[in-house]
Structure formats: structure tokens, C-alpha cells
Amino acid sequence: xxxxxxxxxxxxxxxxxxxxxxxxxxxxxxxxxxxxxxxxxxxxxxxxxxxxxxxxxxxxxxxxxxxxxxxxxxxxxxxxxxxxxxxxxxxxxxxxxxxxxxxxxxxxxxxxxxxxxxxxxxxxxxxxxxxxxxxxxxxxxxxxxxxxxxxxxxxxxxxxxxxxxxxxxxxxxxxxxxxxxxxxxxxxxxxxxxxxxxxxxxxxxxxxxxxxxxxxxxxxxxxxxxxxxxxxxxxxxxxxxxxxxxxxxxxxxxxxxxxxxxxxxxxxxxxxxxxxxxxxxxxxxxxxxxxxx
Amino acid sequence: xxxxxxxxxxxxxxxxxxxxxxxxxxxxxxxxxxxxxxxxxxxxxxxxxxxxxxxxxxxxxxxxxxxxxxxxxxxxxxxxxxxxxxxxxxxxxxxxxxxxxxxxxxxxxxxxxxxxxxxxxxxxxxxxxxxxxxxxxxxxxxxxxxxxxxxxxxxxxxxxxxxxxxxxxxxxxxxxxxxxxxxxxxxxxxxxxxxxxxxxxxxxxxxxxxxxxxxxxxxxxxxxxxxxxxxxxxxxxxxxxxxxxxxxxxxxxxxxxxxxxxxxxxxxxxxxxxxxxxxxxxxxxxxxxxxxxxxxxxxxxxxxxxxxxxxxxxxxxxxx
Amino acid sequence: xxxxxxxxxxxxxxxxxxxxxxxxxxxxxxxxxxxxxxxxxxxxxxxxxxxxxxxxxxxxxxxxxxxxxxxxxxxxxxxxxxxxxxxxxxxxxxxxxxxxxxxxxxxxxxxxxxxxxxxxxxxxxxxxxxxxxxxxxxxxxxxxxxxxxxxxxxxxxxxxxxxxxxxxxxxxxxxxxxxxxxxxxxxxxxxxxxxxxxxxxxxxxxxxxxxxxxxxxxxxxxxxxxxxxxxxxxxxxxxxxxxxxxxxxxxxxxxxxxxxxxxxxxxxxxxxxxxxxxxxxxxxxxxxxxxxxxxxxxxxxxxxxxxxx
Numbered sequence: 001x002x003x004x005x006x007x008x009x010x011x012x013x014x015x016x017x018x019x020x021x022x023x024x025x026x027x028x029x030x031x032x033x034x035x036x037x038x039x040x041x042x043x044x045x046x047x048x049x050x051x052x053x054x055x056x057x058x059x060x061x062x063x064x065x066x067x068x069x070x071x072x073x074x075x076x077x078x079x080x081x082x083x084x085x086x087x088x089x090x091x092x093x094x095x096x097x098x099x100x101x102x103x104x105x106x107x108x109x110x111x112x113x114x115x116x117x118x119x120x121x122x123x124x125x126x127x128x129x130x131x132x133x134x135x136x137x138x139x140x141x142x143x144x145x146x147x148x149x150x151x152x153x154x155x156x157x158x159x160x161x162x163x164x165x166x167x168x169x170x171x172x173x174x175x176x177x178x179x180x181x182x183x184x185x186x187x188x189x190x191x192x193x194x195x196x197x198x199x200x201x202x203x204x205x206x207x208x209x210x211x212x213x214x215x216x217x218x219x220x221x222x223x224x225x226x227x228x229x230x231x232x233x234x235x236x237x238x239x240x241x242x243x244x245x246x247x248x249x250x251x252x253x254x255x256x257x258x259x260x261x262x263x264x265x266x267x268x269x270x271x272x273x274x275x276x277x278x279x280x281x282x283x284x285x286x287x288x289x290x291x292x293x
Numbered sequence: 294x295x296x297x298x299x300x301x302x303x304x305x306x307x308x309x310x311x312x313x314x315x316x317x318x319x320x321x322x323x324x325x326x327x328x329x330x331x332x333x334x335x336x337x338x339x340x341x342x343x344x345x346x347x348x349x350x351x352x353x354x355x356x357x358x359x360x361x362x363x364x365x366x367x368x369x370x371x372x373x374x375x376x377x378x379x380x381x382x383x384x385x386x387x388x389x390x391x392x393x394x395x396x397x398x399x400x401x402x403x404x405x406x407x408x409x410x411x412x413x414x415x416x417x418x419x420x421x422x423x424x425x426x427x428x429x430x431x432x433x434x435x436x437x438x439x440x441x442x443x444x445x446x447x448x449x450x451x452x453x454x455x456x457x458x459x460x461x462x463x464x465x466x467x468x469x470x471x472x473x474x475x476x477x478x479x480x481x482x483x484x485x486x487x488x489x490x491x492x493x494x495x496x497x498x499x500x501x502x503x504x505x506x507x508x509x510x511x512x513x514x515x516x517x518x519x520x521x522x523x524x525x526x527x528x529x530x531x532x533x534x535x536x537x538x539x540x541x542x543x544x545x546x547x548x549x550x551x552x553x554x555x556x557x558x559x560x561x562x563x564x565x566x567x568x569x570x571x572x573x574x575x576x577x578x579x580x581x582x583x584x585x586x587x588x589x590x591x592x593x594x595x596x597x598x599x600x601x602x603x604x605x606x607x608x609x610x611x612x613x
Numbered sequence: 614x615x616x617x618x619x620x621x622x623x624x625x626x627x628x629x630x631x632x633x634x635x636x637x638x639x640x641x642x643x644x645x646x647x648x649x650x651x652x653x654x655x656x657x658x659x660x661x662x663x664x665x666x667x668x669x670x671x672x673x674x675x676x677x678x679x680x681x682x683x684x685x686x687x688x689x690x691x692x693x694x695x696x697x698x699x700x701x702x703x704x705x706x707x708x709x710x711x712x713x714x715x716x717x718x719x720x721x722x723x724x725x726x727x728x729x730x731x732x733x734x735x736x737x738x739x740x741x742x743x744x745x746x747x748x749x750x751x752x753x754x755x756x757x758x759x760x761x762x763x764x765x766x767x768x769x770x771x772x773x774x775x776x777x778x779x780x781x782x783x784x785x786x787x788x789x790x791x792x793x794x795x796x797x798x799x800x801x802x803x804x805x806x807x808x809x810x811x812x813x814x815x816x817x818x819x820x821x822x823x824x825x826x827x828x829x830x831x832x833x834x835x836x837x838x839x840x841x842x843x844x845x846x847x848x849x850x851x852x853x854x855x856x857x858x859x860x861x862x863x864x865x866x867x868x869x870x871x872x873x874x875x876x877x878x879x880x881x882x883x884x885x886x887x888x889x890x891x892x893x894x895x896x897x898x899x900x901x902x903x904x905x906x907x908x909x910x911x912x913x914x915x916x917x918x919x920x921x922x
Contacts, residue, residue, distance in 0.1 A: 135854055225760075226757060249763065263764070267755060376827075383817065
């Protein structure tokens with residue numbers, strides 16, 4: 001109980017101090033502002049989108065950008081802008097959920113490996129390093145191949161693809177902090193190990209992991225789009241940026257806007273995530289700690 | 294052979310070095326002494342023409358080498374002097390050799406560059422020089438990598454590099470600081486022998502007054518980027534007139550019975566951004582009076598030596 | 614010295630390749646349903662089934678099955694493709710050259726262009742150039758590969774008609790795929806080269822190199838570049854796996870044959886013998902990549918050579 005309140009407090013301080021500082025720079029403000037806007041758009045999609053994302057109108061298929069379809073229509077005459085807006089929902093929620101799962105699992109594994117050491121650590125790290133050396137898209141593909149396409153398996157595939165990253169990073173932090181604080185703490189207080197791990201090591205290890213998690217949401221969005229593009233992610237008629245581009249390839253010559261706009265959405269979102277993440281790293285001054293893992 | 298007159302160095306708006314003068318002839322050693330941060334290494338970099346490398350520039354004064362002013366020498370001509378007629382020995386032998394290259398080629402470079410030798414001739418010369426520096430099995434050493442050798446051995450390699458083109462002037466910037474005490478003595482003796490055998494002019498930069506006493510003919514004491522006292526070694530040690538010089542000499546341990554009285558100098562060297570007004574040493578000086586905080590002292594010349602202290606006339610009467 | 618080092622690294626790969634092969638072997642068993650059905654075409658005769666059981670020892674325990682399987686793999690016996698009804702070995706042999714050409718060219722492209730850009734930006738150090746590099750690196754590491762591929766097709770193939778839209782005929786069909794895969798690689802390599810060169814410039818020994826009278830150019834190419842190459846080689850070696858991964862999407866978009874498109878197709882058709890063979894080949898490439906990286910690094914840095922051997 002104590003541990004969770006402690007973690008919450010650290011997170012709270014973290015949030016107030018560093019996010020504030022990241023916003024303080026010009027780039028940080030633009031990127032952060034865009035991300036907040038995007039989240040709001042995703043949440044209020046039904047009120048913002050000008051059309052029903054699934055409403056087909058074959059009479060008006062492949063219409064170029066103009067009025068009333070600002071970004072044009074696809075091969076079924078569906079409004080591209082509305083689909084991009086609803087696609088933000090899918091992309092953000094799938095990626096964020098996946099990264100949250102990945103982070104929770106990775107931190108648990110990494111903390112346990114770093115803390116207990118010995119055979120357990122070696123076994124965990126061997127498997128983790130193994131997946132680490134494989135491209136994320138391959139790992140996700142294998143996973144989807146085994147349990148079948150869909151948004152749920154996409155979520156888990158993304159979570160597994162980035163698990164290694166969080167495990168490695170958390171372990172590196174814990175090992176480093178153990179070296180720095182463990183002796184001092186035990187000598188001074190005679191405290192028990194789980195107490196040290198949860199109350200002192202985890203909160204300290206958390207900041208870099210959260211920043212990497214933030215950056216990983218960007219990677220997750222790209223991965224979700226890629227799986228969607230292969231037709232292995234969101235199934236019709238659910239709008240997703242990747243799936244939109246997948247169906248668009250057939251119409252590449254006829255209506256390129258069907259591909260261009262969802263791609264712009266992915267690219268701009270990921271760039272904003274990266275810029276804001278960079279500002280966070282600078283604000284927290286943890287570049288060196290990220291390098292070690 | 295080499296004479297520096299009123300040298301000033303600036304990095305952007307800050308001026309960490311000003312008014313430094315000294316000169317040295319062949320067969321002589323001049324010591325430049327001071328604590329770290331006093332501008333000794335900057336002096337070395339200025340003479341080597343390497344200030345642009347660290348972002349600095351010369352703001353005034355002359356560096357005259359063999360009758361030629363180096364301050365406005367073009368880079369191409371300067372490259373012929375560097376390593377050719379002026380050799381440099383740096384502080385930390387651990388990091389001063391390229392770790393990815395064998396010892397031999399690193400030394401060979403100098404003879405190939407400045408003496409126009411081919412690879413075989415240059416290697417023969419390298420082996421010969423390593424031999425004269427009392428390095429065992431020089432031919433084998435050439436095939437080794439820097440990380441396979443001790444600090445003292447590496448410093449000898451660096452010295453060999455500086456000597457390979459038979460220079461007229463050798464600048465040694467704290468050549469022994471990073472070494473063990475016994476090795477320190479060997480390297481200092483080696484440098485001293487080289488000056489005599491090869492008729493070199495040696496500029497020895499150090500923070501250790503005892504090294505100066507052993508090897509130098511003349512000495513310049515530096516503090517906060519300026520020379521505060523200079524003159525022949527005997528004079529300076531017999532009658533130090535600047536309180537800072539007196540303090541430095543007092544720091545030399547003189548045998549076992551006196552180690553208990555081993556003193557350091559209180560306070561720290563000011564950094565470039567907060568050089569004090571007036572005499573730069575006044576905040577740490579036991580003798581400072583009101584005038585020291587306001588007026589920079591001029592040199593008070595006495596025979597061959599001079600000290601920049603308002604109380605230079607009386608100071609030596611009562612050494613600290 | 615370097616041979617011994619290589620040998621030791623090879624030994625260290627044995628446990629790694631063992632674990633990877635076990636994971637790939639297990640895929641068939643992790644799938645829902647009877648593993649033998651997963652390996653058989655729907656509507657196969659009982660004879661087909663018996664033959665498969667005999668070939669893989671499927672009636673015996675898992676450990677023996679694994680060794681039979683890996684033994685077959687070592688002899689190039691990848692089995693029979695379920696959907697395509699051809700020996701998997703033929704399929705792999707047919708597709709591998711395309712992947713190697715594409716991967717090799719993309720690798721060359723990203724390493725040469727990336728190192729050149731990185732070196733220029735480290736040596737010139739101009740604020741405008743810095744901002745340009747920063748933007749380029751950001752784009753290179755964030756833009757999804759398949760989308761970039763589609764944009765390139767749209768612009769160069771559809772609008773300008775310079776290159777074929779898809780397929781693998783002639784060198785023109787390679788230009789856009791290589792650019793697509795190389796783009797991210799160029800950005801990464803440029804960044805690593807730049808940082809490594811700036812770090813190397815700050816080393817103590819550089820002062821002494823100047824003091825020897827060497828010219829800045831000589832110092833850059835003979836002394837600083839080798840130092841900068843150490844981290845670049847590590848990244849490039851790791852990159853081999855990522856280039857093959859990137860090739861998966863790019864081959865698909867450009868409709869090129871290759872291991873990547875073979876894998877995607879096999880995954881879609883649940884043709885597991887093909888999936889297993891493709892994964893094994895890709896894993897092998899990733900491991901070879903890290904091995905090459907380690908050995909290249911050791912051949913450049915005497916300190917590493919000695920530490921590990």
C-alpha cells in the first residue's frame with residue numbers, strides 16, 4: 001500500500017515538475033499542445049467529425065478534397081476526414097493500451113531481474129535480449145500469426161514487441177540504483193529487501209521508463225498502422241489509419257488522398273510524440289541514464 | 294631561441310591570460326610554475342599555435358621563435374614547426390596516444406612528416422630514439438598498442454614522438470603529474486639529460502617547485518593568468534619576493550621531520566570569470582593591504598628578477 | 614588473435630541459436646488445434662499424414678521431435694509447403710537472392726550516405742546545417758516505411774513515371790525500395806557518426822596529433838574516423854536485422870519477391886513450414902549481423918580483442 005502511494009507521489013512530482021518544464025520550451029509547447037488537441041479530438045470524435053465514418057455513398061466515391069468532403073472520399077464514398085478523426089481514437093487507444101501493458105510487465109520483469117540477480121536474471125535477460133535483436137514488426141507479425149488478426153491481438157503484439165525495451169531499461173536502472181543506494185540503506189536502516197525495492201528503487205527508476213514509454217507510444221502508433229496496413233489489425237468497418245491506407249493502395253492512382261492524409265496523421269503524431277519526449281528528456285536531465293540501457 | 298613577450302589570450306570576451314613573458318635559449322630549461330588554472334597550459338597551447346583547436350585566440354604580444362614572430366604565422370607554415378622544430382609533451386600519457394594504432398607508426402609519423410623519411414628509415418629512427426630513451430626492446434615495443442604499456446613507458450613514447458624530428462624547443466606540460474613518484478623522478482632526469490645532450494631549449498610547465506629547483510635555470514611563477522615573479526632559479530629560491538612564490542616554496546616537503554609542517558596555500562585559484570581586481574592574489578595573501586585590492590602591482594625589478602607585488606621590496610626580508 | 618576472437622564469438626552463438634530455433638519450432642505447438650493438422654493441407658489423405666509423422670517423428674516426444682526437425686533444417690530439408698505444394702527449400706532459394714540484393718543495397722546506401730552526412734555535419738558545424746540534420750533525423754526515424762514507399766511510388770512512378778510501380782525487373786525497380794529502407798538508416802547512421810566524431814575530437818590524443826604537425830585532414834581520416842567507426846559499426850550490424858524487418862513491409866508494398874513477402878503471404882495462408890523456414894533464415898541473418906559487428910569492432914579496436922579472448 002505504501003509503495004503505491006509512494007509511486008503515486010513520485011509520479012505526481014514528476015508530472016508537475018518535468019512536464020511543466022518540457023512545455024516551457026517553444027518546441028515542447030507546440031508538440032505538447034498538438035498531442036493534447038489530438039487526444040481531445042479522439043475523445044470527442046463523434047461531435048467533431050462532419051460525417052458518419054461508416055456512411056457509404058457510392059455515387060460520390062473517390063471524390064477529391066473539396067466541399068463538403070474536405071479531405072475527399074474513399075472508394076465507398078466515405079468521408080476521409082471523419083475516418084481520420086475516428087482513426088485517431090483507434091490508433092491512440094490501441095498504442096497507449098499496448099504500451100501501458102508492456103510497461104507494467106516490463107517493469108515488473110526488469111525490476112525482479114535486476115533486484116534478485118543470479119540465474120533468474122540471466123534467464124530473463126537471455127530471452128529479452130533475444131527478442132530485442134529482432135525487428136519489432138517481425139515479433140508483432142509472429143504474434144498476430146499465432147492468435148489471428150484483430151485489434152486485441154494487435155494490442156498484445158505491440159505490447160510484446162516493446163517488452164524487451166522496458167525490461168532492459170528498468171533492470172539497468174535498478175542495478176545502477178542498487179549499487180548506489182543499497183549498501184547505504186541497509187547499513188543505516190537494516191531495512192528489508194522488498195521495502196527497499198518498492199519504496200526506494202522503483203520510484204527512482206520510474207522517470208526514465210515513463211519517458212521511454214512516452215516515446216514508445218509513437219513507435220506503437222507506427223506499428224499499429226503497419227499491422228493495419230497488412231490487414232492484420234483493425235477489421236472493417238472500424239476506421240484505423242493503417243487500414244485506411246491498406247484499402248487505399250488499390251486506388252493509389254485514382255484517389256491518392258485516401259493514402260496521403262492518414263499517413264500525414266501518423267507522421268505528424270509520431271513526430272510530435274518524439275519532439276515532446278526529447279523535451280522531457282532534456283527537462284529531466286536523464287539522457288545519460290537512457291544511454292546505458 | 295624562444296621568447297614570449299606580453300602574451301594575452303582570450304576566449305570570446307573572457308581573457309584568461311595576459312602579460313606573460315619569458316624566454317629560453319638552447320641548452321637551458323625554463324620552469325613555468327603555478328597551480329592548476331593559472332594559465333600554464335594555455336601558454337603551452339599558444340606557443341604550439343593550437344589555440345584555435347580549443348576556441349581561443351591570441352589578443353596581444355609576440356611569440357618569437359628563432360627570430361620569427363609566430364603569432365601571425367599561417368597554419369601551413371606552423372605545421373612545419375609543430376613536431377618539427379617545437380615538440381610537445383602533454384600531461385596525461387594514458388590518453389595522449391591513439392588507442393587504436395600501434396606505437397611504432399605513431400612515432401614514425403613525425404620523422405616521415407618532418408624529415409622526409411620513408412617508412413623503413415622512419416622506423417629505424419624510431420627504434421633508435423626509443424633506445425636512447427632507455428626503452429627495452431624498442432623494435433618489439435613498436436608492434437605494441439598503447440593500452441599494453443605502463444604510464445611511465447607511454448610518457449617515454451610521447452617524449453620520443455616529441456624528439457623524433459630533432460626539435461630545437463621542447464615544451465613539457467606537466468609531464469610527470471599523472472605518474473608514480475619513482476617514475477616521475479626518472480622522467481625528470483631523462484628530460485634534464487636530453488637538454489644537455491641534445492642542446493635543447495626546454496619549457497617545463499609544472500606545479501611542483503621541487504622539480505623546478507632540480508632542473509630549471511630560470512623560472513616564471515604564474516597566478517590567475519599572469520606572471521607574478523620571474524628570474525634565475527637561485528635568486529628566486531634564495532630571495533622570493535612575491536608572497537605567492539614564498540607560499541609555493543613553503544609547500545615543498547623537506548624531509549621527514551618537517552612533514553608535520555607541510556603546508557598548502559589557503560583558498561583556491563580564482564577562475565577566469567572572477568579574477569579579482571587589483572593584485573589577483575590579494576584575497577589569499579597574508580600580507581594584503583588596502584592598495585592590493587584596488588591597484589594592480591607593477592613589476593619591481595631587482596637584478597635579473599622581478600616580482601609583481603606592492604611590497605616586493607620588503608617581502609623577502611620576512612619569508613612566510 | 615582475431616581468428617580466435619571470431620571463434621569464441623561463434624561458440625557464444627550456440628546457446629542463442631539453440632533458443633531461437635526452439636522458439637520457432639514451438640510455433641506449431643502454440644497454435645490452437647492439432648500440430649499435425651497445422652502442418653497438413655486440409656483434405657490430405659491418411660497416407661500424407663503418415664508420411665509426415667514418419668518424417669518428423671511426430672509420434673515421439675517433443676525433445677526427439679525437435680532434434681529430428683533441426684537435423685532436417687541443417688540439411689536444407691525444410692519440408693513441403695502446404696499451400697504452394699512445393700519444397701520449402703525451393704521457395705527460400707527462389708526468394709533469398711531478391712532479399713539479399715535489396716538488403717545489401719539498402720545497407721550500402723544507408724552506411725555510405727549516412728556516414729558522409731554525419732561527417733559533414735560534425736566537421737562543418739553550422740547552425741543551419743545542424744537544424745537541417747535534426748529535422749532529417751527526426752523524419753527518418755518517425756515516418757512509417759510503408760507510407761514513405763507509397764508516397765515515393767505516387768510521386769516518382771505515377772506522376773513522373775521514372776520507375777516501375779512494382780515488381781522486380783531490372784535495376785530501376787530497386788531504386789525506390791532501396792531509398793525507402795535506406796531513409797531511416799541514413800538518418801540513424803548520420804546521427805551516430807556525428808556524435809561519435811564530436812566525441813573523438815574531444816579526446817586528449819587529438820592535441821598531440823596536432824602537435825606532431827599533422828594536418829586536420831589527416832587527423833580526421835586516419836585517426837578520428839576509426840574512432841567514430843566503432844559505434845557506427847555496432848549500429849550497422851544491429852541494423853542488418855532491422856533492414857530485413859523493414860524489407861518485410863517494403864517488399865510487400867512494392868510487390869517484390871523476397872523472404873519478407875514470402876513470410877507475409879505464408880502467415881496469411883497459415884503455411885507454417887514456410888513461416889518456420891523464413892523465420893529461421895531471418896534469425897540467422899540477425900545473428901550473423903551481430904557476429905560481423907562484433908568481429909569488425911574487434912578488428913578495429915585492440916582493447917576489445919584482448920578483453921574477450
